[in-house]
Amino acid sequence: MARILAIDGALARCSAALLEDGVLRAARAEAGDRGHAALLPPMAEAVLAEAGLRATQLDAVAVVVGPGGFTGLRAALALAEGIGLAAGRPLIGVTTGEALAAAVPEAVRASRAVWAVVDNRRGRVLLERIPPGSLAATALPEPVTEAELPLPRGPVAVAGDAALAVAARLAARGEDALLTESRLPDAAAAGLVAALRLAGRLPPREARPLYVEPPAVRPPG
Template sequence: MRVLGLDTATSGCSAAVWDDGRVTARRAEPMARGQAEALVPMVQAVLADAGVTVDGLDRIAVTVGPGAFTGLRIALAAARGFALAAGLPILGVTTFDAVAHALPEDERRGRRVLVAIDSRRAEPFLQLFDEDLAPLGEPVLLEPAAVPGWLAAKAPGGPLLVAGDAAAMLAPVLAGRADTAYAAGPGLPDAAVVAELGARRTGGLPAQPLYLRAPDVTLPKAKS
């Protein structure tokens, strides 16, 4: 299975090729803005690095969110364009899955995993997983002060690993929770993980943005 993975969901831009059990090419840059200009040249570079063309791929995998409104649409638009040109299927991967599956097994062993994604507002996007990375409920959007109570209901006690680019936002409110650790690294999705998940899964989400919150857009008033 040869898969192109794409991600621009948060504050990074990455592309990678997974080919029969390993990543053969990967490029990534931290990038809060400018992904629209950077992504296609990055894809062209990783395809050249891997020695393949779009026509030689089996599918495309892309993060569908949640994340930044504009960022999500950049990678999705690119995935649709490449897929349409080559007649390829697209498999969607949530940002939560991409971050959770990047965690080393020994780091999460014996712990539930809380993935916290920066929404660029006061409330982070959250999803809880067991140590085998099976979701423990649906994603939510919560103010930090509400997180300890939500966790007490979802995962009362026990070791917890917090990951994602909004993990630091939760540190003050989780200070009283025993045996809570924070994952190393920036907590951004990685297209290499997205590509691997796209290769290993038989089905996924549609290539549509998963927002969890209505976009912050003000519609023009109707003329009287």
Template structure:
């Protein structure tokens, strides 16, 4: 029997889970609400395991998105992934939300990955044939200003759940852009991306959240 993965995504407004084995998705489900990860994600995972006819003890690993994305969603998803992994005595791995969206976009290059921060800004990473640039956070207009001197002959491909918003800002500023994938990260795509990286000998990330900005809520100062 080949590699069996449980994939969990909770980086965006929604959430999803999938079971992957031998190069195929056995089962996948998505939350129908964009709130309440803490209440709904664990039942979703139980359902997808049941759909796949797979027990946690039969898994080889659990992989979850580490961000960037929703502060609360990431914490819930990664805690669930680590809890399942500990109980089943298997590894828990992480994968960047950017890598999941890049997988969904196919091999388009140059590729701008645009993830909604839910605070009027976008998490961005640009991939070219030469490699990946450093991620940054900006408004759609700020992204357009940053790329105002873009000299590529072909339009820049844009993918992610903020793809249409960013592509519109780029086009309005004279930077040709085309949306190649528009939507949230998906656990089935996450599983495929993780399996491909493992097959290529590429290391996955530790299951810890990656934030490109501080959370909306901060702790109160300690009492004097």
């Protein structure tokens, strides 16, 4: 029996979820691109309470590691690290693209690569590619402008907060691009990826921040 607490603060929503053997037991979410540091701790506490569990009864703590906003990622990572250390449980990293892909219907993922695209707010998107039939990113996200998008090697499903613009750009080129409803990562979807990692069905990933570009805010020295 695998019990996983998953936490996400990568983009304009923060969330926490408790999964047991891949089944969602409790979840909380709050939209907005600020305040993750204050919102996430009570969310984690609430999902544990709703599931009737203590942190020491978990098998692992999962966290979305990015790409995403510097402040939100750090808040989620710090909380996950604190819970994991206090409970003596392992930490599992999940990329933003992997969490977005896990929310795409399995039938779609079976035949299409998932292109997860995150708006970096600097005129580019961060492209993370997930192969068909997989939930594991095989390479680091690539920062590109919409005009510089590479040619897909087959049908793609587009997810992420920049999905609408990217899917339209690909369609204008004549590519087979399906716009999905998976626009923001969610802790419940991240928990599904983490469960596969815990079971050894996906390559491991450390719970360390994945910054594709230097943060807009300079971290303390």
